[in-house]
Amino acid sequence: MRRRSLIALTATMPFAASAQQSGAQQGGAQPAAGAWTAATEYPAGAMPAEGLVRLAEAAKPLVITPAFDAPGGVRSAAMPRAVAEGRFAIGDAFAGALGALDPVFLLSSLPFLxxxxxxxxxxxxxxxxxxxxxxxxxxxxxLHVTPWPPTGIWSRRPIATPADLRGLKLRTYDATGTETMRALGAAAEMLSFQAVATRLADGSLDAVxxxxxxxxxxxxxxxxxxxTEIGYAMPVSLAFGDPARLGALTEDQRAALERAATRTESSLWTLLETRDAANQQRMRENxxxxxxxxxxxxxxxxxxGGAAVKAWEEKAGTAGSEILAAYRSGG
Structure with missing residues (x-):
């Protein structure tokens, strides 16, 4: 299935100037005219942040300013609404954090898929x-999709056996992960990444x-x-734009932004080839x-994890089954 262009998408979505005016009437904070902020809850250096930096570079002369660490307190779960309301021109969200909005967003973080x-x-x-x-x-x-390196378990003490998971106060990043870890006896809790630091500092988390x-x-x-390198999943984050701002661009500008997004995503997959090894080297050094x-x-x-995948498939229905069938057939 081919990726649809931004030009085609913005031609069919209800984004015109009236949409911006509607957002202002609803009391949403509106950025300065022409401001293109690209926001993520993750810190500088993380893959989603790197994606926004690369997009900003590739999209020049359009001026895009990346913003990290949940600007305005906006985390992944709230990012689509913030962008739709015009608070940011572009937002990045960890896909799994959007699972309550649509089960398809849990797909990339299904365990061992x-x-x-x-x-x-x-x-x-x-x-x-x-x-x-x-x-x-x-x-x-x-706009573009950002891949993450493989998920593992960070912990205060070694995790070597199933018994080590029982009672473990563990942060997960989506509902499926929470179900999987609770099935093994962990006291698992879904938290945004921004909430993790405080919980680690006050001792209310043992693992992430x-x-x-x-x-x-x-x-x-x-x-x-x-x-612990459990190879749990290789999830993705999603970068998306405000249709009102996209619609205000000329056709040539939108085409240029689409090329920049495509180039950014391709470069992120290339970066992933060496990222895990580089991360592990830095981890050992620290x-x-x-x-x-x-x-x-x-x-x-x-x-x-297998039980969690089956539960997801039941929730996602025919659409989810078709995606899994296409993936498993290699199509």
């Missing part, structure tokens, strides 16, 4: 039209399900000196012990 870059790419091909449609329903337009990529890793190794799970732990995780 896509655990290599090649599999994650194939899953994205199958899922992209559904991501586009779901984001359009939320009033925003997909995350890749710990880039700047995110720096926030974790201060409290969690162990990382005192993190990296371990692989034993066979009993991995088997328990995969069993719980």
């Amino acid at each position: 896509a655990t290599s870059a090649a599999e994650a790419k194939r899953l994205l091909v199958a899922a992209r039209p559904a991501y586009q449609e779901a984001l359009e329903t939320l009033g925003v337009t997909l 399900l995350s890749s710990g990529d880039g700047g995110a890793g720096r926030r974790l190794w201060e409290h969690l000196p162990h990382f 005192g993190v012990t990296i371990a692989r799970p034993g066979a009993p732990l991995l088997a328990a995780l995969k069993e719980a």
Whole structure:
């Protein structure tokens, strides 16, 4: 299935000047005229932040200003609404954080479904039209997709057996991860990344399900000196634009932005090829012990994960089953 262009999308979505005026009438904070801020809840250096920096560079002479660490307190779950209301021109959101809005957003973080870059790419091909449609329903337009390195477990103490998960106060990043870890006895709780630092500092978290990529890793190794490479998932973040601003661009400008988004996404997949190794080197340099799970732990995780995938498929219905069938057939 082909990726639809921004030109085609903005030609069919209700974004005109009246939409901007409506947002202002609803009391939403409106940026200065011409301001193109690209916001994410993740810190500088993390893959989504890197994506926004690369998009800004590739989109010149259009001036896009990346903003990190949840500007205005806007985290992933609230980002589509913030962009649709015109608070930011572009937003980045971790896909799993949007799972309550549409189950398709949980797809990339389903446990042990896509655990290599090649599999994650194939899953994205199958899922992209559904991501586009779901984001359009939320009033925003997909620009590019950011891949994350493999998810593991950061913890205060080693995680070696299924017993080590029981009672573990663990942060997860989506509902599926929460269900999976609770099935194994963990006291799992879905939290945004921005909420993690405080909870680690006050001792109310023992562990974090995350890749710990880039700047995110720096926030974790201060409290969690162990990382278990469980190969849980390779999730994605989604960068999307405000249709009102996209519609205000000329056709040539929109085409240029589309090329910039395509180039950005391609470069992020290339970066992913070396990112995990670079992250692990930095982790070791900062005192993190990296371990692989034993066979009993991995088997328990995969069993719980398989049940979570089946539960997701039931919730997602025919549309979800079709995406999984296309992915598993290699189409």
